[in-house]
Amino acid sequence: MSLKASTNLEKVLAAGQFALTAEIGPPRGPDAEVVAKKAALLKGLADAYNITDNQTAVVRMSSIAAAKLVLDAGLEPVMQMTCRDRNRIAMQSDLLGASALGLRNVLAISGDHQRAGAGGKLKGHPGAKGVYDVDSMQLLAILKGMRDEGLQASGDELTSRPAFFIGAAWTPLGPPKEFRVTRLAKKIAAGADFIQTQAVYDVKAFAQQLAQAHDQGLTEKAAILPGIIVPRSAGMLTYMHNNVPGVVVPAELTARLKGASDPKAEGIKVTVELIQAVRELPGVKGVHLQAIEAEELLREIIPAAGLTPRPQV
């Protein structure tokens, strides 16, 4: 099988190894050392690291710059790009720049609406003008067109073709549920090579959606990496269940953390169990781990799940 961008992530998946991606959120300041510190903390634990793009519509160091810092620290980034802040001209220009800097994994997402503002914890910029010139599906198609045909969205030719390993997000349990598998199929048809999902806690419900995707042959066309957000308390699970669209937390899981004498330790245990449970599902090719504002927990979780050392490919 010929590789599209020969990134470490792509090679791990091509080798049939269970892939692992983690997340590094850029700081709300110009501090390269903060990024380097997080990178050093997580080095060797994952095959690639997602660099978020102004998540929850809060201004942070750009994903391109942070991804380059992570690359320089010897880790492989997955540069996220949302449709909220750039039109198709800026997107393609930034993608060419990213490619020139050696960034090869790109994840295309709609992005939280500018009204999100960190869920009310920060002011954010609710008065900003959202762009949404193209949607995430169209951005995937643009990425694929640049890579495979050497063309801009307009049809103008690029002087050379950027190599991208193209990622997309999937919210399998969001309404309308009957359309979510179709939406996954569309993303794969548009250009997605790998898929990272919204956090999975209800493995049974996820398995049902995944089975449909598997039956349609989608799990052979793109590598699906279920997302898991490390839970640290019952309150955090309740918050996500009630406030984060597409995240469904079974009541017994919340009760389990509530009853735990050390919720943090229990959360680590839960994460390890979730990794093992989704790993059993046909069509799952890896996991995407997020320990939001608590990246150090991944140093415990990943070895405990038997996922170290990472494959050398």
Place this chain on the structure above:
Amino acid sequence: MITAEWKPIPELVGYLRGHQKVLLLGCATCVAECAAGGEREVETLAPLLRMALAKEGSPVEIITGTLERQCEPEFIEPFVPAAEGVDAIMSLACGIGMQLLAERFPQIAFYPGVNTTSLSLREAPGLWTTRCAACGDCVLGETFGLCPVSRCAKSLLNGPCGGTRTSGSCEISEDTPCIWNLIVERAKARGQLDRLSAVRRPKDWSNSPAGGPKRMLREDLRP
């Protein structure tokens, strides 16, 4: 209809402070339908402004009127005598009517009394919701008659983002339905979900406000 909303009273008072005599003009069409700038609103707002200005020691004489349609020159003409005696005009019409009025009386200070907000439907008494973004490239034929350009917070063209809430609402507000949820529902009811399975190409925004000010010329209708 075109909808509008009153600007905050302190902003209006700020505009009128220092003027002697002001003509407050409403419009009996869209802005009357959405209860922002019709005769009733003009007659409600005028005393509020008089009181607020008098209270801060800068009383202003405010005379009122309401045109049938502020966006048609012939309806403005009867107000020419009234306008000649004032040193400011405030309009409660939409931005179109406002500008025609300001154009007719360029020598008189002009102020907006409302913010023009949307192309909406009166969905229920006292509730208006957006139906159109005047994007210049209508997609309703692909989306079962429901507009994702104006009714999806992200103007998505390929289905719902991950922000659809369990209730079927949009991530921006529990009060805003996810239009893609409704589009999928309607497609399903029609037995045509497959019509939503193709990837829809990026939209051509050049015929929308993003393409620059619109100038629609119909040679066949020119004098």
